[in-house]
Amino acid sequence: MTAWGMVFDLKRCIGCNACAVACKQENTLPKGVFYTKTLSVTTGVYPNTKKTYVPTICNHCEDAPCQRVCPTGATYTRPDGIVMVDKDKCIGCGSCVVACPYDVRTMIEREHLEEGLFGEGNLTDFEKQGYGRFVVGTVTKCTFCHERVDAGKEPACVTTCPTNTRVFGDLDDPNSAASKLIVERGGKQPLPEKGTKPKVYYVD
Amino acid sequence: MIATDAVFVGKKFNIGLRRQKIWGPDMAISFFLGEIGAGVFLLSLYFGFMPGIISGLIVTTIGKTVGHLLHLGRPERAWRAITMLGSSWLSRGLLAIILYASCGGLYVLNHLYQILPESISSFCALVAAAAAVMIMLYQGLIMSHSASITLWASGLMPVIGLTYALFCGSALLILAEHSNLIVVDPNTLSTLQTLRVVLLTVAAAAVWGLLHAAHWGSSGGRESVKRLLKQDLAPWFFTFVVVLGFGVPAITLYLGVMTDTLLYLSVIAQISGFLSFRLLVLKAGNYDALMQFASPHRGF
Numbered sequence: 001m002t003a004w005g006m007v008f009d010l011k012r013c014i015g016c017n018a019c020a021v022a023c024k025q026e027n028t029l030p031k032g033v034f035y036t037k038t039l040s041v042t043t044g045v046y047p048n049t050k051k052t053y054v055p056t057i058c059n060h061c062e063d064a065p066c067q068r069v070c071p072t073g074a075t076y077t078r079p080d081g082i083v084m085v086d087k088d089k090c091i092g093c094g095s096c097v098v099a100c101p102y103d104v105r106t107m108i109e110r111e112h113l114e115e116g117l118f119g120e121g122n123l124t125d126f127e128k129q130g131y132g133r134f135v136v137g138t139v140t141k142c143t144f145c146h147e148r149v150d151a152g153k154e155p156a157c158v159t160t161c162p163t164n165t166r167v168f169g170d171l172d173d174p175n176s177a178a179s180k181l182i183v184e185r186g187g188k189q190p191l192p193e194k195g196t197k198p199k200v201y202y203v204d
Numbered sequence: 205m206i207a208t209d210a211v212f213v214g215k216k217f218n219i220g221l222r223r224q225k226i227w228g229p230d231m232a233i234s235f236f237l238g239e240i241g242a243g244v245f246l247l248s249l250y251f252g253f254m255p256g257i258i259s260g261l262i263v264t265t266i267g268k269t270v271g272h273l274l275h276l277g278r279p280e281r282a283w284r285a286i287t288m289l290g291s292s293w294l295s296r297g298l299l300a301i302i303l304y305a306s307c308g309g310l311y312v313l314n315h316l317y318q319i320l321p322e323s324i325s326s327f328c329a330l331v332a333a334a335a336a337v338m339i340m341l342y343q344g345l346i347m348s349h350s351a352s353i354t355l356w357a358s359g360l361m362p363v364i365g366l367t368y369a370l371f372c373g374s375a376l377l378i379l380a381e382h383s384n385l386i387v388v389d390p391n392t393l394s395t396l397q398t399l400r401v402v403l404l405t406v407a408a409a410a411v412w413g414l415l416h417a418a419h420w421g422s423s424g425g426r427e428s429v430k431r432l433l434k435q436d437l438a439p440w441f442f443t444f445v446v447v448l449g450f451g452v453p454a455i456t457l458y459l460g461v462m463t464d465t466l467l468y469l470s471v472i473a474q475i476s477g478f479l480s481f482r483l484l485v486l487k488a489g490n491y492d493a494l495m496q497f498a499s500p501h502r503g504f
Contacts, residue, residue, distance in 0.1 A: 037217055038217060039219045040219065041218060041219035041220075065349075065350070067291075068292070069291075069293070069349060069350070070288060071287070071295040073284075073287055073288050074284075090278065091276050091278045091281045091285055092277015092278045093272075093275070093276055093285065094227060097224075097226040098226055098350050098352065098353065099351075099352055101351060101352035101492065103222050108277075135278070136277070137276070137278045138277055191494065193422070195351060
């Protein structure tokens with residue numbers, strides 16, 4: 001079986017947000033909607049401080065709480081482990097948004113699709129075409145760029161990352177770059193106490 | 205890995221606590237109406253108080269359903285919510301509401317027009333009563349299954365829903381008895397008062413337990429409790445939930461016999477306490493900060 005996952009090398013991330021831009025372009029994400037974010041945290045006491053960038057994304061959990069609570073089956077997991085949302089089945093109850101411990105799901109509001117990202121906010125042709133993939137009142141989230149993955153490519157954020165912070169691969173294949181990185185560097189999962197078994201790992 | 209103090213970060217791209225905003229007052233009011241209606245229905249059914257049965261049915265079926273439909277992003281697809289009975293408490297709750305409305309409605313219709321055999325009418329009452337208990341419980345079960353929000357992720361959530369619902373239901377029944385709308389024999393009334401003392405004690409203990417578990421559960425839970433007890437939500441929590449919701453009913457239960465005005469005030473205080481609890485608990489819900497990392501569960 002294939003189990004797509006991603007590893008973030010925190011030592012490499014420089015917080016440039018190229019991944020977020022690539023994601024917004026690939027998925028035509030409206031203003032205020034992000035599938036991936038690069039969060040930052042400052043630790044230590046002046047003058048000995050350190051800033052760390054932590055990229056975040058849907059963790060495509062093996063025991064996805066969003067899927068468990070969904071009353072319509074709109075949230076489902078593909079055989080390759082990618083957690084998806086069927087916008088035609090979603091009723092917009094918000095249960096999945098509440099249940100996701102990583103806060104990576106967004107409810108599409110009417111305002112999201114009315115304002116463009118550029119100039120005075122008028123929608124460009126690119127946005128008009130791209131926003132057709134969203135339905136107001138339904139939930140959206142990262143899909144690991146499933147169309148690209150199906151075509152044998154990596155997600156847009158991975159391809160774009162200038163420092164190779166993001167490593168995408170099959171976690172069921174011990175020889176994949178992602179699996180090797182997890183083994184060699186001791187990959188850790190986020191918020192393990194939530195019991196979601198994420199397929200996103202962090203190494204530092 | 206990262207470790208620092210958790211702070212609220214709002215929409216900033218920083219590591220920290222975030223408030224849940226997807227479930228607001230509309231959901232809290234829907235939860236409240238569902239529970240209080242089911243509580244009134246169940247106790248009225250037990251005591252044979254038909255106006256209470258009808259009121260409970262209307263409040264839960266119409267009030268709760270309309271509230272939820274207003275909350276949904278795609279209300280025209282609401283029927284789909286019943287399709288995942290195997291995994292989703294929301295689906296199971298919707299089934300309970302359908303059974304409650306249909307069987308409870310049939311029971312009332314039969315009481316008014318005698319259209320059904322007695323055995324079927326009794327069966328309808330039994331199913332509606334079971335569905336009412338389910339309605340009192342399932343909302344708490346939905347919330348307790350959200351491990352993401354520590355304040356809610358407690359098995360005490362359904363206990364609170366059940367006890368609050370029955371406590372408020374019993375208050376309205378006492379009011380009906382006091383207003384001579386229903387005749388309850390003194391022994392049963394005494395039992396009802398004892399039940400109210402038990403329910404009040406259990407509800408108060410469960411609320412305390414919920415806050416205690418959240419405080420020790422995670423940094424997000426601790427901040428939720430801090431907001432409820434010490435920060436912006438504290439005046440509301442202490443005034444409505446503690447004083448009006450628990451204090452006033454406790455005093456009236458202790459005093460026993462009282463005037464109509466005091467009884468009405470006591471019931472209003474109690475119900476406002478329950479509604480405030482529902483509103484404040486949703487408002488105080490936080491997502492934990494992404495600061496905990498651990499070794500993989502997979503066999504690497």
